Amino acid sequence: MPIVNTKEVLQYAKENKYALGAFNVASIEAIRGIIAAAEEANSPVIMEFAESHLGFVPLDIIGPVMVREAEKATVPVVVHFDHGKDVDLIAQALELGFSSVMIDGADLPYDENVELTKKVVGLAHSYGATVEAELGTMGNPETSGETNDELIHSEAIYTDPKVAADFVEKTNVDLLAVSFGTAHGLYIAKPKLDYKRLDEIAKSVSVPLVMHGGSGLSEEEYKKSIYYGVTKINYYSDLAHKVAVKAREKLNEAAQKNIDTYSHDISLWTIDIVKEDVMDKMQVFGSTGQAERGM
Ligand SMILES: [Zn+2]
Incomplete structure (x- = not known):
């Protein structure tokens, strides 16, 4: 199936109050797990690679695999470059065939x-690709030096609805990442989501809204955020953490039974763990069974 851009899958989702998960990949196993989940759930999906993950795998290695696997998939797949700061890298992603x-x-x-x-x-x-920009900052405890808790409770970083309207009009951007209380990484303190602000932003712009820092929220928080206008949910930290925790359990289990394990065992577990969690999120976000709507 040809790769789709975000406009093709998110407009219908926005109108029908469900969201697409945007899952970060930093390995071939993650790519395979996500595509397998999307096909089994019959859901469109956004598969993304973040500029900050270049230290894990170079773009010219993982990018072509993402594009190839997306083309082979039986459901619509968006191949997205996440948190681009370097325009040359964005250009490289577009040349590789990224649709967003x-x-x-x-x-x-x-x-x-x-x-x-x-x-x-x-x-x-x-290139026929769509663009996401960010207004207000979700912060990243890994790079800012602030704790996750401080970032969540700092008012100054929240998106202003009036500024959002001006920004979308001036830039002609296709989707907008907004800040209303989520933060990147795993939460130390419970986030407090400002739904009123989110609702006001959604009413002041026509483009789909993106939630970053989508790890570790409750089912109710996801659903309320979608109800008030979130259509793309970036989800990575929790997923990556779950893979490590579950793989450790399996390694311990094997050691107790005196069973030898190899690196390829970890690869195969990773695909399964990613697939299971991604399918679970698709169910919560409401995209399960919506593959035809993304075509
Ligand atoms: Zn982000």
């Missing part, structure tokens, strides 16, 4: 974020 890219200028002064986003929108649209 994110330009993350959220840390820049507003006018510079507008200019940078406009530039990337022009570039990506010439």
